[in-house]
Amino acid sequence: MDQVFENHFCTRYPEIFPSSGNEIAPYFGFECRNGWFELLDATCTLIQKHQQEQLCAPVIATQVKEKFGTLRFYYRGGDDYIGRLIDLAEYLSDSICDVCGKPGQTLERNKWLRTRCPSHAVEPGNPAATVSVPTESPSQFADVIAAALHLFDLDAAAAARWLTNTNRALSQSPLSEAISAGNYQQVVTLIGQIEHGVGR
Numbered sequence: 001m002d003q004v005f006e007n008h009f010c011t012r013y014p015e016i017f018p019s020s021g022n023e024i025a026p027y028f029g030f031e032c033r034n035g036w037f038e039l040l041d042a043t044c045t046l047i048q049k050h051q052q053e054q055l056c057a058p059v060i061a062t063q064v065k066e067k068f069g070t071l072r073f074y075y076r077g078g079d080d081y082i083g084r085l086i087d088l089a090e091y092l093s094d095s096i097c098d099v100c101g102k103p104g105q106t107l108e109r110n111k112w113l114r115t116r117c118p119s120h121a122v123e124p125g126n127p128a129a130t131v132s133v134p135t136e137s138p139s140q141f142a143d144v145i146a147a148a149l150h151l152f153d154l155d156a157a158a159a160a161r162w163l164t165n166t167n168r169a170l171s172q173s174p175l176s177e178a179i180s181a182g183n184y185q186q187v188v189t190l191i192g193q194i195e196h197g198v199g200r
């Protein structure tokens, strides 16, 4: 992950990421591509929010990496909610291109597993990805993740299935609606309607 993204995590989530001055501590590893930045940012937003609201052991990330084509977030501390949240992030990484952050799937190429969108399935550098550091506004993707986890009573696997399978009301998966079309609020609204029995 590029330095600018690592610096973002260090600055915005100083309790989660060990830092050394303004940079991630040298012993800490961010061993994945930029495409999962938004997923990680949303997850960290929710970890930080939970920590501020609850009395749970501080969450300290020890390693963030790609393994077998999907995300691994290793950490100390936390509680059951934090565990479910990180499980959900790891499940969702199976459907997010690790190069550009658009919807993708885990593919095998030359015996390596990678999660890629169609554009980056063969060549990760072409077309060039345009992942950018967000402005100061909180992550809207975090709202989607939190709402889905709540809808499924913290069952991360069920929440991931719902987010990644085609939804009748959206004509695509809620995850695609959010990260590809940018309609985060529409997905949160849909979850609210389901919570209130309007339809599933």
Ligand SMILES: [Zn+2]
Pocket (backbone or CB within 6 Å): 097, 098, 099, 100, 101, 102, 104, 116, 117, 118, 119, 120
């Ligand atoms: Zn891609």
